[in-house]
Amino acid sequence: xxxxxxxxxxxxxxxxxxxxxxxxxxxxxxxxxxxxxxxxxxxxxxxxxxxxxxxxxxxxxxxxxxxxxxxxxxxxxxxxxxxxxxxxxxxxxxxxxxxxxxxxxxxxxxxx
Amino acid sequence: xxxxxxxxxxxxxxxxxxxxxxxxxxxxxxxxxxxxxxxxxxxxxxxxxxxxxxxxxxxxxxxxxxxxxxxxxxxxxxxxxxxxxxxxxxxxxxxxxxxxxxxxxxxxxxxxx
Numbered sequence: 005x006x007x008x009x010x011x012x013x014x015x016x017x018x019x020x021x022x023x024x025x026x027x028x029x030x031x032x033x034x035x036x037x038x039x040x041x042x043x044x045x046x047x048x049x050x051x052x053x054x055x056x057x058x059x060x061x062x063x064x065x066x067x068x069x070x071x072x073x074x075x076x077x078x079x080x081x082x083x084x085x086x087x088x089x090x091x092x093x094x095x096x097x098x099x100x101x102x103x104x105x106x107x108x109x110x111x112x113x114x115x116x
Numbered sequence: 117x118x119x120x121x122x123x124x125x126x127x128x129x130x131x132x133x134x135x136x137x138x139x140x141x142x143x144x145x146x147x148x149x150x151x152x153x154x155x156x157x158x159x160x161x162x163x164x165x166x167x168x169x170x171x172x173x174x175x176x177x178x179x180x181x182x183x184x185x186x187x188x189x190x191x192x193x194x195x196x197x198x199x200x201x202x203x204x205x206x207x208x209x210x211x212x213x214x215x216x217x218x219x220x221x222x223x224x225x226x227x228x229x
Contacts (some may be wrong), residue, residue, distance in 0.1 A: 014154050037216075046221035047204065062216065065213070094159055102215055103208050107159035 010095050010108040014017065018116055023082040025111050027095030029075075035098035035106065036078040037062075040091040041078045047094070053078055085115040120145045120207050122220035130228050135192040137223050139205030142186070145179035149181055149188045154222065155201045164190060195227045 007030035017023050017037055027036060038050040049062030051070040059070050067089060069081045097109040119142040130136045137151075148167055151226055152160040165171045166179040167186065178191040188207075205220040 044221065047219040049216055052216060103150070104162055104165065105152075105160075105206075105217060107161070110159050112180070 005052065005060060006110040008097055008106065008113050010093075011108065012111060016089065016114045017085050018083050019086060023085050023115075025080045025093055025095075025113070027078045027080070028106060029035065029078075029097050031097070032075055033097040034048075034075075034100065035102055036095040037073065037098065037109075038068075038078070038080045039096065040064065040095045041094060041110075042091050050080065050093075074116045080116075085113075087115050090115045118207075118209050118218055120177075120205055120218050122205050122219040122223045124134060124221060125224040126226050127224045128193050128228060131195060131197060132221060133195050133227075135195045135199065135225055135227070137190040137192075137203050137205075137225065139188040139190075139220055140186055141188070141205075141207045141218075143209065144183075144205065146183075146207045146209070147188075149179070150208075150217065151179060151188075151190045151205040152178075153201045154217075160204055166195055170216040173193055180212060192225075195225075197227050197229050200227050 009028045037052040039047045041047050048064045050068050052116040053059045053072040071079045077097045093111045098105050121140045151164040153163045154160040163173045166178040166181045169181050172179045176193045180189045202222040203222045204222045209218050
C-alpha cells in the first residue's frame with residue numbers, strides 16, 4: 005500500500021464548516037497529491053506538493069488549501085465546505101520521476 | 117486544456133474473451149502513458165506503463181501505443197470476472213512547474229461468467 009494512510013475514511017459535515025483531511029506517508033516520498041473523484045469527471049488534481057512547504061495548484065483548486073510542514077504529512081483543508089465538495093478524495097504519492105502514482109484508500113466526504 | 121478521452125462503457129465481454137480498452141490524448145508531445153485499474157469502492161492501482169510505439173506485454177495484459185494517432189489501448193486476454201473494474205488511462209503532462217498525470221474518466225469493464 006506504499007505506506008499511505010488517509011484520515012478520516014468517512015466524514016459527514018455541514019455546509020460552511022471547515023474540514024481538514026490528512027494524508028500520512030511513511031516512505032519519505034517527495035511528491036504528494038490530492039485528487040477528487042466524481043462520477044462523470046474522473047480523477048481531478050486539486051493540489052500537489054513537491055517538498056516541505058512547496059505546493060502548487062491543480063486543475064480544481066478553488067475552495068481548497070493545502071499544507072505540508074513535514075515530509076510525511078500533506079493536509080487538505082476545505083475552509084468553508086460546500087455541497088459541491090461532496091466527493092471521494094484520494095491522496096497519492098509519486099515515484100521520483102513523478103510518473104507512477106500510488107494511492108491511499110480514499111476519504112468519502114459528504115457535505116450536507 | 118490537455119485532455120485524455122475514454123469511452124465510459126460499460127464494456128461487457130464474456131469470460132475468456134479479449135477485452136479492448138481505448139484512450140486518446142490531445143497533447144502530441146506526451147511521452148509517458150499509464151493504465152490504472154480501480155475496483156468498485158477501492159483506490160486506483162497502476163497496472164501498465166508504456167513509453168514507446170508498439171506493444172508491451174505483461175501476463176494477460178498488453179498495452180499498445182501509437183503516438184502518430186495519439187492513441188493508447190489496453191488488451192486483456194482470457195478475461196476473467198476478477199478483471200471487472202474501471203480502467204483509467206493516464207498521460208504525463210510536463211506543463212506547469214512540475215508536471216502531473218492527466219487521467220481519463222475511465223472505462224467500466226464487466227466480464228460475464
